[in-house]
Amino acid sequence: xxxxxxxxxxxxxxxxxxxxxxxxxxxxxxxxxxxxxxxxxxxxxxxxxxxxxxxxxxxxxxxxxxxxxxxxxxxxxxxxxxxxxxxxxxxxxxxxxxxxxxxxxxxxxxxxxxxxxxxxxxxxxxxxxxxxxxxxxxxxxxxxxxxxxxxxxxxxxxxxxxxxxxxxxxxxxxxxxxxxxxxxxxxxxxxxxxxxxxxxxxxxxxxx
Amino acid sequence: xxxxxxxxxxxxxxxxxxxxxxxxxxxxxxxxxxxxxxxxxxxxxxxxxxxxxxxxxxxxxxxxxxxxxxxxxxxxxxxxxxxxxxxxxxxxxxxxxxxxxxxxxxxxxxxxxxxxxxxxxxxxxxxxxxxxxxxxxxxxxxxxxxxxxxxxxxxxxxx
Numbered sequence: 001x002x003x004x005x006x007x008x009x010x011x012x013x014x015x016x017x018x019x020x021x022x023x024x025x026x027x028x029x030x031x032x033x034x035x036x037x038x039x040x041x042x043x044x045x046x047x048x049x050x051x052x053x054x055x056x057x058x059x060x061x062x063x064x065x066x067x068x069x070x071x072x073x074x075x076x077x078x079x080x081x082x083x084x085x086x087x088x089x090x091x092x093x094x095x096x097x098x099x100x101x102x103x104x105x106x107x108x109x110x111x112x113x114x115x116x117x118x119x120x121x122x123x124x125x126x127x128x129x130x131x132x133x134x135x136x137x138x139x140x141x142x143x144x145x146x147x148x149x150x151x152x153x154x155x156x157x158x159x160x161x162x163x164x165x166x167x168x169x170x171x172x173x174x175x176x177x178x179x180x181x182x183x184x185x186x187x188x189x190x191x192x193x194x195x196x197x198x199x200x201x202x203x204x205x206x207x208x
Numbered sequence: 209x210x211x212x213x214x215x216x217x218x219x220x221x222x223x224x225x226x227x228x229x230x231x232x233x234x235x236x237x238x239x240x241x242x243x244x245x246x247x248x249x250x251x252x253x254x255x256x257x258x259x260x261x262x263x264x265x266x267x268x269x270x271x272x273x274x275x276x277x278x279x280x281x282x283x284x285x286x287x288x289x290x291x292x293x294x295x296x297x298x299x300x301x302x303x304x305x306x307x308x309x310x311x312x313x314x315x316x317x318x319x320x321x322x323x324x325x326x327x328x329x330x331x332x333x334x335x336x337x338x339x340x341x342x343x344x345x346x347x348x349x350x351x352x353x354x355x356x357x358x359x360x361x362x363x364x365x366x367x
Contacts, residue, residue, distance in 0.1 A: 031367070032366075032367055033364050033365060033366045033367070034233045034235065034364070034365045034367075035298055035362050035363065035364045035365075036235040036236075036237065036282065036362070036363045036365070037237070037360050037361075037362060037363075038237050038240065038241065038280055038282065038340065038360065038361045038362070038363050039237065039240035039241070039280075039358070039359070039360050039361075040240055040241035040242070040243070040280065040300075040303060040313060040342065040358070040359050040360070040361060041240060041241075041242060041243070041303060041356055041357060041358040041359065042242070042243035042244065042246060042257075042277075042303060042311060042344055042356070042357050043244070043245045043246070043275075043355075043356045043357075044245075044246060044247075044248060044305070044352045044353065044354055044355060044356075044357065045245050045246070045247060045274060045354055046247055046354055047247045047249075047272065047274075115354035115355070116354070118354070174354075208245075
């Protein structure tokens with residue numbers, strides 16, 4: 001008679017211990033944690049300043065038989081000026097030297113305050129931020145009653161280009177000299193280009 | 209009698225084990241915490257930038273924001289949807305760069321606001337997109353290079 005009783009007590013004792021462990025395990029499942037690694041960073045940069053040393057200057061030229069939109073002048077960012085005549089409208093370049101009055105030349109924009117060797121992405125927009133294109137050119141206006149010229153295809157002395165666009169690299173001192181060229185076009189339907197100075201503006205945008 | 213008791217004891221162990229195996233508590237960093245591009249104009253006293261979770265970064269007067277920052281984003285999935293979770297930051301070492309200067313990181317915030325036991329929340333469907341904000345602080349008088357400063361932090365999800 002005693003043996004069964006002893007046996008039952010042992011089993012019961014073991015069962016109690018297992019039950020306690022089960023309750024403990026369930027409690028731990030509801031009081032746990034998981035950790036993950038996140039990343040954080042900041043980019044310290046400097047306030048860059050840009051100043052215009054020279055505007056883009058197409059120089060002196062004469063337009064014969066205006067009315068066509070197919071005559072143009074390319075002022076390259078290296079300083080070379082060339083003209084292309086249209087079917088009806090022709091352009092004669094005048095005053096070829098850089099030192100001549102009314103002389104031509106690329107625009108020059110001095111950048112300072114960039115980081116040493118910083119990559120400076122350059123783009124050209126109008127005052128609304130829209131890119132300068134053939135459909136959205138810089139319009140040069142001159143004497144009252146005269147026609148206008150369109151300017152597009154702005155280029156600069158880029159160091160390279162990547163997915164973010166063309167860029168120039170700042171030097172070790174954080175400076176860069178950006179020379180800018182462009183193409184001037186006569187405008188269709190213009191009957192006269194009076195002698196005088198024609199001006200327009202654009203924004204040079206630096207992204208860094 | 210012996211067999212009957214033994215089976216009764218095993219059942220409570222088997223069920224919780226099966227329940228835990230169903231929830232793997234996964235977490236993926238979708239976006240790091242990015243304090244943007246800043247210009248430190250004056251640092252004679254400590255300056256800071258606060259990037260709220262789901263909000264817009266602001267900085268004290270000694271720091272100019274060139275490009276604004278972006279709060280961090282974590283995607284939590286495969287959590288038990290019936291169990292509330294809350295978030296904490298186990299560690300947040302300073303951001304380091306090319307010099308000995310550092311930025312301290314702290315005052316983390318979360319959206320949804322599950323940053324304490326009192327505001328814990330059960331992830332609907334076991335999934336939760338968690339926005340994480342923080343505050344970056346300079347060391348007064350320190351000089352910072354024009355460069356990125358990077359670090360890591362440890363997000364802890366408690367349940």
